[in-house]
Amino acid sequence: MTNLTDLLDASDIGAVFRPTGQAHGLPGRAYGAEFYALEQKRLFPRTWCAVGFASDIPDPGDAMPADLAGWPLILSRGKDGTIRAFHNICRHRAMRVLTEPCKGRNSFVCPWHAWTYDTQGKLLSTPRIAGERANDPDFDTSGLDLKPVKIGQWLDMLFVNIDGNAPDFDAHMRPLNELLSHYDFSDLRRSDEWSVTYPGNWKVSVEGAIEDYHLPWGHPQLIKGVRRSVPGLHSAANCFYANSSAREFASTPDPGTATAQNAGLRQIVSPDKDGLLRTYFMSVFPTGAFQTRTNHVLQGLFTPDGPESTKVRFVHYYPGNAASDPALSQARADLLKEWKLVFEQDVPFVRYVHENYKRRDDAGIATRAAPFWERNIHAFQKNVIDLLRD
Ligand code: FES
Ligand SMILES: [Fe+2]
Incomplete structure (x- = not known):
C-alpha cells in the first residue's frame, strides 16, 4: 500500500515543518490523484468529517x-x-x-x-x-x-468517523464550543441554501477560505467602509482553522455590505473577552465550514469530488422568526446574493492555483505562507501530514 513517505520524501516534510515564515507549503503532488487516494484511505476515515445537515x-x-x-x-x-x-x-x-x-x-x-x-x-x-x-x-x-x-451532530451539521477510533465527538468539538461561547446559537433556524463547484482539490479550496489576506483584491466589497479591523487566527488540531475579525465601520449603518438592509435581524453575538463583536470564518477540519456574522450564520460542506473538484454547499441560519419573517425577505435575499458572490469570486483562484500545482514541482517552485495572515494554512497543512503518518 502507498504510504506518505512514498509520495513525499523526508526533506519535503521537513520543509513544511519549519517555522511559518521559512516553511515551504505542501508540494504540488500533494494535490494530485495519488495523494488523494492516500487521503481516502488514511485521512478522512480517521477523524470526524462533516457530511450533511440534520435538517x-x-x-x-x-x-x-x-x-x-x-x-x-x-x-x-x-x-x-x-x-x-x-x-x-x-x-x-x-x-x-x-x-x-x-x-x-x-x-x-x-x-x-x-x-x-x-x-x-x-x-x-x-x-x-x-x-x-x-x-x-x-x-x-x-x-x-x-x-x-x-x-x-454539532448545531445542524452531521459528522461521521469511519474508522470508529477518533476521540469522543463532544470532546473533539469542545475547543470550537469554547471559541464560540460568546454566541447564542440556541434558536437558529434554517433558511436559504446554495452551492458552487470549485474546480480544484479540496485542500486548495479550504486554504482559499481560511485567510483574509486576499480580501482587498479578491473581495474588495467585504472591506469597504471598514475603519478599523482587529484580525485573529484560531485553531485546534483536527477540529478547526478559523480567521476572525472585529470591525468598526466608518459610518453606521455599514454602507458596504448588506448590513444596512438587514438591520432588522436580531444580534446573536455578545462582546468577546476584549469587548469586541468578533465574527469568524472557519474550516471545521476537514470537510466542514462555518461562518458567523453578528445576526446570522452559515453552515457548510466542502466535499471532495475526486482529486480535482470540490462541492461547496452552504445553508443560512437566522435566529427565530427571522428565518422566515416576510418583512425580512429582502434582507435574507441580499445576504444570499452577497455570500454567493464571495464564493463565486474565489472560483478562478481555485482553478488556476490547482492547475499550477500540476506543474510547479517540475518548475522547482515551492509555495510560502505569510506568518501574519496565513499561520492557519501552515497549521492546516501540517495537520494533513500528521493524519497521514502511519
Ligand atoms: S440485494 Fe443488494 S446487491 Fe443484491
Ligand atoms: Fe475568498
Whole structure:
C-alpha cells in the first residue's frame, strides 16, 4: 500500500515543518490523484468529517445518500427519530442501497435484488432468496445488517468517523464550543441554501477560505467602509482553522455590505473577552465550514469530488422568526446574493492555483505562507501530514 513517505520524501516534510515564515507549503503532488487516494484511505476515515445537515432529513423515516471523499454513506433518521449513518453498501453484492433522498420510509429496499433493511439498518428480508421463498436454511442472514458508521451532530451539521477510533465527538468539538461561547446559537433556524463547484482539490479550496489576506483584491466589497479591523487566527488540531475579525465601520449603518438592509435581524453575538463583536470564518477540519456574522450564520460542506473538484454547499441560519419573517425577505435575499458572490469570486483562484500545482514541482517552485495572515494554512497543512503518518 502507498504510504506518505512514498509520495513525499523526508526533506519535503521537513520543509513544511519549519517555522511559518521559512516553511515551504505542501508540494504540488500533494494535490494530485495519488495523494488523494492516500487521503481516502488514511485521512478522512480517521477523524470526524462533516457530511450533511440534520435538517436535510427532518422527519422519522427520512434518509439521504451522502459521500465522504468516495465513501458512500446513508444518513437516516430512524422511525425512532434518531439519526444514524451506515455504509451505503448492500450486504449482498455491494450495490448502493440508497441512490436518492427519500421521506417517510419504513425500510430501504436495495434496487438490485430487493434485500430490505429497516431505518435502523437491520436486515428485514431477502425476497426470493430460495426461489419463491424468502428464507434459505443454508444461508445465514445474521450479521448482515447495514454496517453502521459513528455519527455526531454539532448545531445542524452531521459528522461521521469511519474508522470508529477518533476521540469522543463532544470532546473533539469542545475547543470550537469554547471559541464560540460568546454566541447564542440556541434558536437558529434554517433558511436559504446554495452551492458552487470549485474546480480544484479540496485542500486548495479550504486554504482559499481560511485567510483574509486576499480580501482587498479578491473581495474588495467585504472591506469597504471598514475603519478599523482587529484580525485573529484560531485553531485546534483536527477540529478547526478559523480567521476572525472585529470591525468598526466608518459610518453606521455599514454602507458596504448588506448590513444596512438587514438591520432588522436580531444580534446573536455578545462582546468577546476584549469587548469586541468578533465574527469568524472557519474550516471545521476537514470537510466542514462555518461562518458567523453578528445576526446570522452559515453552515457548510466542502466535499471532495475526486482529486480535482470540490462541492461547496452552504445553508443560512437566522435566529427565530427571522428565518422566515416576510418583512425580512429582502434582507435574507441580499445576504444570499452577497455570500454567493464571495464564493463565486474565489472560483478562478481555485482553478488556476490547482492547475499550477500540476506543474510547479517540475518548475522547482515551492509555495510560502505569510506568518501574519496565513499561520492557519501552515497549521492546516501540517495537520494533513500528521493524519497521514502511519
Ligand atoms: S446487491 Fe443488494 S440485494 Fe443484491
Ligand atoms: Fe475568498
